[in-house]
Amino acid sequence: MTEKAKYRTWIRVYKLVIFIGMALILLDALFLPIELYLKVVAVILALPFLYISFLLLYSIYQFSPIGGNYQSRIHDFIVSKVDWDGKGKALDIGAGNGSLIIKLAKAFPEGAFTGIDFWGRGWGYSKEQCKRNAEVEGVSNRVKFLKASAADLPFEDGEFDLVVSCLTFHEVKDSKNKTEVVKEALRVLKPGGNFVFLDLFGDEKIFGDEQAFLEEIRAQASNLESCKLADAVQLPKLLLHKKVLGHARILKGKK
Template sequence: MGENEKKTDYGNWVPDKMMRKMWGAAGVIFLLWIINWIFLRSTIFAIIFGFFFLFMLAVSIYMQRCKAIFSFEKGGLMGEIHEYLVNRLPYNGDGTLLDIGCGAGALTIRCAKRFPEARLQGVDYWGKEWNYAKEQCESNAAAEGVSDRVLFEEGDAANLKYPSESFDAAVSNFVFHEVKTQPDKRLVVKEALRVVKKGGAFAFQDLFGMEALYGDMEAFVEELKAGGIQEIHYIADIERLGFVPKFVQAPWMLKGIGIIYGIK
């Protein structure tokens, strides 16, 4: 591992805060089981707490394993998913690129390395539930040697402050479904497309296979075409393509991943 890699901190899609809560809950339930089994001699409650402890323990171990798989330093799955998106972005690297929901800057920086002539903008709201921050993005960009071409700022994916047709390309990864300021996720997609120049490139990955969020995606793609998008492709169920481990392909983890990409 190189010196720069040691300085980066891209976080994880399984937040540390959540894991601490899960392991803490498992510990509390274990103590309740001990109290009821050894001290109170309550067989019924001991069985109940024992069951919940085993359940919580199994869930915590599962999530810890997922966290390791996602990690950039260990399993590398987050990086593979980013790479899949960038490989489908029909962009020649000229001009400006926007990363919507940049998190810790991992995708933004990957694009900066792939397109060395581009200038990049990362935008995120950096909510408290995620272990991400603007300063973290800037530190990662400096460690990777691309800070001279990358700018990060706070913003709302549902109401981007940029004028229409501001960027030559736009990307986003697993962000739209998290946007709380707009319940209609189709409108979040349209907002992302709004800031792309006519003839510009885009590639967005999200839980497009979830009908509760996006409805009929084939119909939505046709709607976008009718709205003036020159070229658009949709690939469903990316998690089944071979690089996502089977045990991660669960409804509460990575299920229904899709990508839309093309030219506006």
């Protein structure tokens, strides 16, 4: 049987296990010899955990190829927004299991590609799986993977002709200021080079006031375009919940 690439979804399984576990522990109260009002309280407390568990399960289904395949479709959309002649070097920051950088390598057969990631615990992503996926997809000769933090990229200023990133900046724990992580991505981009970033840029708790954030990025980039993911890709309503992709924006521009 031919081997298939394994990409996994953006939903961390351990989170799902915690929410389902909490809901089950609370619902256990229904079978205990306790007062009825305590059982009612336990069920009420279990409801938010049940709701989040449902949301996570639904998202896994919709992101994966057995459901709506939206994760792959969103990566395809990012590739379609790339404005590049395909000659030179491209970087994906937070490569996960390599899906986006491998799609780019397939779309631009003359380019050289690097995917970096922290590959911390909990995601189920790894450098080994990235390499395996690149081999399976037939692009391993043009794609390399490197363990590094997005907060401190091990590259010279202006090393890349194209920089992309998908849902990574907000996850970077080693930098309190996530706008600085976006600026670090722009540092390694050549003057005149292009970038396409997808992240939760609309979430004020992470990136601060959206207009102020865009002004800061505009100071380092030209032709900056920002749009809601929901306006660019048709998504099921529940994926647009603020706990999933409700705050997601696409940022595209030139340095």
